[in-house]
Amino acid sequence: MSDRVILLDTTLRDGEQALAASLSTSAKLQIAVALERLGIDIIEAGFPVSSPGDFDSVRQIAATIKNSRICALSRAVQGDIDAAAQALNIADQFRIHTFISTSDIHVESKLKRSFEQVLEMATGAIKYARNFTDDVEFSCEDAGRTPIDNLCRMVEAAIKAGARTINIPDTVGYTTPTEFGGIITNIYNRVPNIDQAIISVHCHDDLGLSVANSIAAVEAGARQVEGTINGIGERAGNAALEEIIMILKTRAAHFGVDCNADATELYRTSTQVSQLCNMPVQSNKAIVGANAFSHSSGIHQDGVLKSQNTYEIMTPESVGVPRTTLNMTSRSGRHVIKHRMGELGYQESDFDLDSLYQRFLKLADKKGQVFDYDLEALLFMQNQQTENHYQLRQLNVQAGTNHFATGSVELQIGEQIVTEAATGNGPVDSVYRAIERATGQQMSIQSFDIGAKGGGHDALGQVDITAEFNGRTFHGMGLSTDIIEAAAEALLYVHNLIWRQQQIDQQKQQHSKEAV
Numbered sequence: 001m002s003d004r005v006i007l008l009d010t011t012l013r014d015g016e017q018a019l020a021a022s023l024s025t026s027a028k029l030q031i032a033v034a035l036e037r038l039g040i041d042i043i044e045a046g047f048p049v050s051s052p053g054d055f056d057s058v059r060q061i062a063a064t065i066k067n068s069r070i071c072a073l074s075r076a077v078q079g080d081i082d083a084a085a086q087a088l089n090i091a092d093q094f095r096i097h098t099f100i101s102t103s104d105i106h107v108e109s110k111l112k113r114s115f116e117q118v119l120e121m122a123t124g125a126i127k128y129a130r131n132f133t134d135d136v137e138f139s140c141e142d143a144g145r146t147p148i149d150n151l152c153r154m155v156e157a158a159i160k161a162g163a164r165t166i167n168i169p170d171t172v173g174y175t176t177p178t179e180f181g182g183i184i185t186n187i188y189n190r191v192p193n194i195d196q197a198i199i200s201v202h203c204h205d206d207l208g209l210s211v212a213n214s215i216a217a218v219e220a221g222a223r224q225v226e227g228t229i230n231g232i233g234e235r236a237g238n239a240a241l242e243e244i245i246m247i248l249k250t251r252a253a254h255f256g257v258d259c260n261a262d263a264t265e266l267y268r269t270s271t272q273v274s275q276l277c278n279m280p281v282q283s284n285k286a287i288v289g290a291n292a293f294s295h296s297s298g299i300h301q302d303g304v305l306k307s308q309n310t311y312e313i314m315t316p317e318s319v320g321v322p323r324t325t326l327n328m329t330s331r332s333g334r335h336v337i338k339h340r341m342g343e344l345g346y347q348e349s350d351f352d353l354d355s356l357y358q359r360f361l362k363l364a365d366k367k368g369q370v371f372d373y374d375l376e377a378l379l380f381m382q383n384q385q386t387e388n389h390y391q392l393r394q395l396n397v398q399a400g401t402n403h404f405a406t407g408s409v410e411l412q413i414g415e416q417i418v419t420e421a422a423t424g425n426g427p428v429d430s431v432y433r434a435i436e437r438a439t440g441q442q443m444s445i446q447s448f449d450i451g452a453k454g455g456g457h458d459a460l461g462q463v464d465i466t467a468e469f470n471g472r473t474f475h476g477m478g479l480s481t482d483i484i485e486a487a488a489e490a491l492l493y494v495h496n497l498i499w500r501q502q503q504i505d506q507q508k509q510q511h512s513k514e515a516v
């Protein structure tokens, strides 16, 4: 049996399913680049049949990422497999992941079929997917609640049909580690052709056991583990990959297996995912939480001062938590930006320092402090050459307790400057109405959250909104020391996402006209 555990990251697929609003293509690309740098073997980039936006992001990720294999999900139906293959075929090597439920409750109540019919759908789908690639993964959805005889029959048939990775998900996080490890052992003992496939596991955290179950499966012989960064995913989430990676590394002697990941990238990847997905990491979260390496009580502090390993089983450096950082603000010069980019692993030839620095200064003036993920986003935007179509040039508000608020905005929309004003029920409402007049587009705001970044009365305000437009939900965020400006930026962020989506749609229509 191999001594290497393959890591499949599904932050962009199962993780994204849990977000209030879908991620933009550029945010997904940024996460994919971070996962590649982390050394993830396989990145599940999306579910292409689910929307044109998802299809485009899988395709762009497949075109960009070179060192991780890209994979996409499909139901056990030909249309889904066609969409996955079309999105992925721009990459030299790719994986199609197809699945169907195997538990009685799913087969009978959800699929409304017999187990025999489901078995046929699964093998048909695997054979069809093999027309596009040799690398086909098959998942028995809700395997954790599937009668073991049926599960073994399905696994055997799937391997015979051509699947080279067989995934055993605990879809609803129901099993315990002993039970789940037992399922893997049973599959090894009872499926005659099991030596022709790798067993993978994909555990959910409904009872807080996803990582423990995944590790029990590795002990029983599973050699692929699926999970997400920060454990984000449907309901209570998926197994947190940063935890799996550090368990395998910290207890390497116990498990006798390792994985490819460069653990020193974990903290940075976690921060990026948290910020881009607007999903804060709880401070006591293992490996990447703010308190994961801080010691509070006197006896512990005394111990750590005498010898760090009295209370630290791994060092902060080993997961990339910086001990000291140089703050990047508008007082920073080119040297610190170059130095930090170097620390982040970029060569001088990867970026144009002057242009990056100009963008950095603009952002630093707005935000106060610029973080690593901002710097990478700036670089990324520079490489993508995407300019925002809607930009806020000026904003004024008059508000008080006894009268309606009045807001006025000056926007740059493409090449044009547009000024508009409106009254509203409070300063944010008036500014939002003024922006809607200026852009001519109205959307329905589903949620509006304000949080403070940092302390004191000059802390940065972060506004996160979700907005619905033409049946789609978008997430926008804005940061500023002025919360009204942060709110305006969050709305313009959404306008820019919609504008980009419209450009993609237009290009597609143009291409299909040309094809006709």
Ligand SMILES: CC(=O)SCCNC(=O)CCNC(=O)[C@H](O)C(C)(C)COP(=O)(O)OP(=O)(O)OC[C@H]1O[C@@H](n2cnc3c(N)ncnc32)[C@H](O)[C@@H]1OP(=O)(O)O
Pocket: 014, 017, 047, 049, 050, 051, 074, 075, 076, 077, 099, 100, 101, 110, 111, 112, 141, 171, 234
């Ligand atoms: C466990 C998991 O995380 S699985 C992944 C879950 N992710 C998602 O669902 C996100 C993306 N999903 C979507 O965009 C949409 O649900 C789509 C495009 C896939 C399907 O949309 P629709 O065609 O409108 O169907 P809808 O989602 O309402 O219902 C699902 C249908 O797929 C069927 N189905 C579910 N899983 C499978 C499967 N693995 N193989 C074949 N059919 C399946 C269901 O039985 C149902 O069929 P029915 O219409 O005959 O009752």
Ligand SMILES: CC(C)C(=O)C(=O)O
Pocket: 014, 099, 139, 140, 141, 142, 167, 169, 170, 171, 172, 202, 204
């Ligand atoms: C599609 C499969 C792998 C899944 O997400 C699950 O069962 O949770």
